[in-house]
Amino acid sequence: MIAEKMIPFVQNNSAIRTMFEEGNRLKKQYGADKVYDFSLGNPSVPAPDCVREAIVDLANNEDPVILHGYMNNAGFEDVRETIAQSLNRRFGTDFSAKNLIMTVGAASGLNVILKTVLNPGEEVIVFAPYFLEYGAYVKNYDGKLVEISPDTETFQPDLEELERKITANTRAVIVNSPHNPTGVIYSEDTIKALAAILEKKQKEYGSVIYLISDEPYRELAYDGAEVPYLTKYYKNTVVGYSYSKSLSLPGERIGYLVIPDDLEDSETVIAAAGIANRILGSVNAPSLMQKVIARCVDAEVDVAAYDKNRLALYNGLTACGFQCIKPQGAFYLFVKSPVADEKEFCEAGKKYNILMVPGSSFACPGYVRLAYCVSYETIINSLPEFKKLAAEFSLTEES
Amino acid sequence: MIAEKMIPFVQNNSAIRTMFEEGNRLKKQYGADKVYDFSLGNPSVPAPDCVREAIVDLANNEDPVILHGYMNNAGFEDVRETIAQSLNRRFGTDFSAKNLIMTVGAASGLNVILKTVLNPGEEVIVFAPYFLEYGAYVKNYDGKLVEISPDTETFQPDLEELERKITANTRAVIVNSPHNPTGVIYSEDTIKALAAILEKKQKEYGSVIYLISDEPYRELAYDGAEVPYLTKYYKNTVVGYSYSKSLSLPGERIGYLVIPDDLEDSETVIAAAGIANRILGSVNAPSLMQKVIARCVDAEVDVAAYDKNRLALYNGLTACGFQCIKPQGAFYLFVKSPVADEKEFCEAGKKYNILMVPGSSFACPGYVRLAYCVSYETIINSLPEFKKLAAEFSLTEES
Numbered sequence: 001m002i003a004e005k006m007i008p009f010v011q012n013n014s015a016i017r018t019m020f021e022e023g024n025r026l027k028k029q030y031g032a033d034k035v036y037d038f039s040l041g042n043p044s045v046p047a048p049d050c051v052r053e054a055i056v057d058l059a060n061n062e063d064p065v066i067l068h069g070y071m072n073n074a075g076f077e078d079v080r081e082t083i084a085q086s087l088n089r090r091f092g093t094d095f096s097a098k099n100l101i102m103t104v105g106a107a108s109g110l111n112v113i114l115k116t117v118l119n120p121g122e123e124v125i126v127f128a129p130y131f132l133e134y135g136a137y138v139k140n141y142d143g144k145l146v147e148i149s150p151d152t153e154t155f156q157p158d159l160e161e162l163e164r165k166i167t168a169n170t171r172a173v174i175v176n177s178p179h180n181p182t183g184v185i186y187s188e189d190t191i192k193a194l195a196a197i198l199e200k201k202q203k204e205y206g207s208v209i210y211l212i213s214d215e216p217y218r219e220l221a222y223d224g225a226e227v228p229y230l231t232k233y234y235k236n237t238v239v240g241y242s243y244s245k246s247l248s249l250p251g252e253r254i255g256y257l258v259i260p261d262d263l264e265d266s267e268t269v270i271a272a273a274g275i276a277n278r279i280l281g282s283v284n285a286p287s288l289m290q291k292v293i294a295r296c297v298d299a300e301v302d303v304a305a306y307d308k309n310r311l312a313l314y315n316g317l318t319a320c321g322f323q324c325i326k327p328q329g330a331f332y333l334f335v336k337s338p339v340a341d342e343k344e345f346c347e348a349g350k351k352y353n354i355l356m357v358p359g360s361s362f363a364c365p366g367y368v369r370l371a372y373c374v375s376y377e378t379i380i381n382s383l384p385e386f387k388k389l390a391a392e393f394s395l396t397e398e399s
Numbered sequence: 400m401i402a403e404k405m406i407p408f409v410q411n412n413s414a415i416r417t418m419f420e421e422g423n424r425l426k427k428q429y430g431a432d433k434v435y436d437f438s439l440g441n442p443s444v445p446a447p448d449c450v451r452e453a454i455v456d457l458a459n460n461e462d463p464v465i466l467h468g469y470m471n472n473a474g475f476e477d478v479r480e481t482i483a484q485s486l487n488r489r490f491g492t493d494f495s496a497k498n499l500i501m502t503v504g505a506a507s508g509l510n511v512i513l514k515t516v517l518n519p520g521e522e523v524i525v526f527a528p529y530f531l532e533y534g535a536y537v538k539n540y541d542g543k544l545v546e547i548s549p550d551t552e553t554f555q556p557d558l559e560e561l562e563r564k565i566t567a568n569t570r571a572v573i574v575n576s577p578h579n580p581t582g583v584i585y586s587e588d589t590i591k592a593l594a595a596i597l598e599k600k601q602k603e604y605g606s607v608i609y610l611i612s613d614e615p616y617r618e619l620a621y622d623g624a625e626v627p628y629l630t631k632y633y634k635n636t637v638v639g640y641s642y643s644k645s646l647s648l649p650g651e652r653i654g655y656l657v658i659p660d661d662l663e664d665s666e667t668v669i670a671a672a673g674i675a676n677r678i679l680g681s682v683n684a685p686s687l688m689q690k691v692i693a694r695c696v697d698a699e700v701d702v703a704a705y706d707k708n709r710l711a712l713y714n715g716l717t718a719c720g721f722q723c724i725k726p727q728g729a730f731y732l733f734v735k736s737p738v739a740d741e742k743e744f745c746e747a748g749k750k751y752n753i754l755m756v757p758g759s760s761f762a763c764p765g766y767v768r769l770a771y772c773v774s775y776e777t778i779i780n781s782l783p784e785f786k787k788l789a790a791e792f793s794l795t796e797e798s
Contacts, residue, residue, distance in 0.1 A: 001516070001607055001663050001668055001670040002515055002516055002664075002667055002668055003514065003515060003516055003517055003540070003671075004518055005518075006514070006515060006671040006674065006675065009671070009674045010667060010670050010671050010674065013670060014670075015672075039520070040468045040469070042464075042468050043468070044464065044466050046462070046463040047463045047467050052458045052459065052463065055454060055455075055458040055687070056454075056455050056458050056459060059454040059455050059458075060451065060455060063445070063450065064446045064450070064647070065442070065443065065445050065647070067648050067650075068446050068450070068647060068651050069441050069647075069649060069650045070441045070470070070647045070649045070650050071650060078434065081439070096750045103680075104503055104652070104680060104681055104682075105680070105682060107680040108679075108680030108681060108682075108684050109676075109680070110665050110680065111682070112678060112691070115402065115405070115539075116401055116402060116405060116454075117400070117401055118402055118403055118722070119402050119403055119404075122797060124430075133677075133678060136678035137678065137680070140514075140678065140679065143404070145420040148751035157432070164720040167517060192647060208400055211774075248463070248464070248467060248468075249467045249707075250467070250468055250469045251466075251467050251470060251683060251685070251686025252467050252685050252686055252687060253467045253503070253681065253682060253683065253684075253686075254685075255522065264400050265400035268400060268409060269400055269401055270403055271409050271412060272405040272408070272409050272414075272415075273522075275405065275408045275409065275412055275701050278506075278532075279408070279532060279539065280507075280510060280539065280679060280680070281502075281504070281506040281507030281510035281511070281536070281645070281679070281681070282503055282504075282506075282507060282652065282680070282681065283503075283506050283507075283510065284650060284652065285652075285685035286651050286652050286653075286685040286686075286688065287650025287651055287688075288650075288651060289685065289687075300577070312550035330710070345595070347674050355739075370575075375657055382543060
């Protein structure tokens with residue numbers, strides 16, 4: 001009774017639901033504070049105070065007909081201009097309101113740009129490990145997802161394989177830095193090398209290859225790490241941003257696309273993306289939240305809280321003998337499974353009430369993802385359990 | 400540089416933009432209060448007070464991590480249960496939380512259900528005149544839109560033509576009552592006859608035909624008119640609702656789908672729709688607004704204000720000699736153009752600073768749509784101008 005394309009999603013979804021329900025069962029049985037749930041990327045740091053203040057002030061003092069009303073499908077002009085100016089100040093870019101389209105979070109923004117540029121059968125390249133939902137987004141427009149194998153040493157993109165896999169049919173490359181699920185940040189050198197390959201291939205094929213930068217974690221960078229702003233390195237870049245993590249507003253579905261003037265045929269792409277935003281059903285990003293964002297444009301997330309979690313979990317796990325790359329950003333740890341089948345490892349974790357996501361959910365089996373956007377207490381309390389888990393797999397403690 | 404499917408949309412969109420820009424030009428030239436802009440369906444009645452109160456109270460008193468956080472993709476369970484109970488009280492239905500999926504407005508809800516059930520090449524039937532965007536939604540999933548000709552006497556659906564046009568390939572029928580752009584309400588007899596045809600055709604073809612009820616105007620009914628709740632008449636009904644008009648929140652993008660237990664293979668359709676909501680990029684309906692809706696579930700729109708507008712405009716126009724059906728709901732008047740080419744009539748209207756939308760934008764040329772969700776003053780001040788416009792077309796005043 002459902003569309004054929006939806007059938008595999010429904011089948012796969014029941015596996016996710018089973019995991020979710022098992023987590024709930026454990027929490028009921030042992031108490032929520034005795035279950036170490038590292039499975040969800042839901043920010044644990046509350047939205048900064050300015051969000052509450054802006055909501056209350058706007059509700060009390062703005063004309064509701066405007067505050068909750070329709071605006072240009074791309075979003076309120078003043079909101080877009082405010083964000084553009086903030087980006088220009090921070091990154092030395094040169095955007096204005098017209099380069100921004102407010103979207104229902106980054107997921108919707110990615111759908112909007114893919115609908116805008118992708119023809120059926122065209123290829124979109126992603127670097128494993130990657131957020132598996134990218135595959136669903138590309139299939140929504142009958143595109144073909146092309147995976148680049150993971151470099152499990154550095155988790156930086158394998159640019160040699162990228163160069164080999166770009167064809168005349170490549171329409172876009174999606175990058176995500178700071179990165180889910182590994183926490184790595186793509187360095188400026190990596191970005192420059194990536195841009196050079198794309199430039200070369202565009203010339204070779206006489207094509208346009210869009211670089212789509214999915215960056216909900218931009219603000220979550222540690223130890224002073226810089227996150228290069230990609231439009232400055234490659235003209236045909238589209239940025240998809242979300243306030244889900246930076247302002248802890250994931251449920252509000254608020255973000256934007258940046259489509260720079262430098263992008264080939266920019267005006268047409270902007271017009272088409274505005275239409276795609278409308279006809280995919282979003283119509284526009286939620287109006288009150290747009291205005292809230294504009295008031296909080298320079299608010300900062302409490303990165304220190306996540307950083308404290310990062311160090312505690314990273315140090316705790318490596319001390320037990322687990323191997324993982326030290327994350328530079330986002331709020332995930334991508335840990336090597338001590339056995340080839342990481343699902344077996346995830347199962348073993350449940351005995352200690354530890355919930356982890358298998359790496360095969362990110363096209364990178366043999367690893368597991370831990371989301372450390374939890375309370376510091378959860379992390380500290382989980383460490384003795386991780387120690388037992390390590391012992392079960394005969395890992396050796398660091399001396 | 401854009402997808403081929405997007406090209407016709409971009410071309411068509413510039414026509415809409417031209418109209419919009421011309422409206423702005425007139426307002427700049429003559430002053431906004433001297434331009435009679437009947438082109439937009441943006442509610443003029445502000446959101447009821449309970450919306451503001453709920454926003455402020457929730458922002459001040461709820462845990463922001465929950466208030467702005469992720470929830471089940473279908474929406475907060477308590478919100479869905481509250482709405483289900485409200486529907487049950489009002490319409491004698493028997494829904495619970497699981498039958499509701501909160502969506503980013505009705506437009507997103509329609510996309511979600513079409514993605515859920517529609518295979519490429521399958522047919523979706525609509526009754527002209529209709530909201531032209533339905534065509535875009537159906538094309539998003541490579542479906543085929545099938546139009547039923549307008550019955551310009553009553554603007555009720557032509558059920559004979561419907562019966563002839565249903566094929567083995569018909570997957571869904573979209574209805575919209577109270578109706579944009581005519582304001583008619585489909586009577587219970589009409590709905591019963593429609594349901595009987597669908598039942599018969601389902602048997603004939605051994606198929607499932609979904610009746611999709613797009614009902615953002617449900618609450619806007621005048622003179623005590625009843626709007627039948629369609630799930631009670633036909634099992635395979637899916638309801639798409641929006642708070643855009645009933646609570647004057649069009650910019651907030653908040654609505655829901657109802658998928659009843661009676662619907663064929665209901666559980667699978669519900670599961671698939673939840674996934675479609677996620678992978679189309681909405682992920683979930685905006686979280687704060689979900690909670691606001693639950694608090695305002697029994698709030699009522701100020702229908703009296705629209706009713707006053709309706710009578711003033713309807714009586715004023717018919718007195719000048721214009722012909723139109725008296726709307727029973729929504730906030731539109733669908734007026735017969737005094738010349739066959741209604742675009743010529745719209746152009747003539749601009750000389751009197753009257754902005755109207757040509758009926759060809761609703762697949763019904765020869766008519767124009769006037770949205771009377773404007774101030775009462777605008778309507779009163781426009782009437783002398785309509786009189787001049789009528790004179791230009793030699794219409795005879797009612798004696």
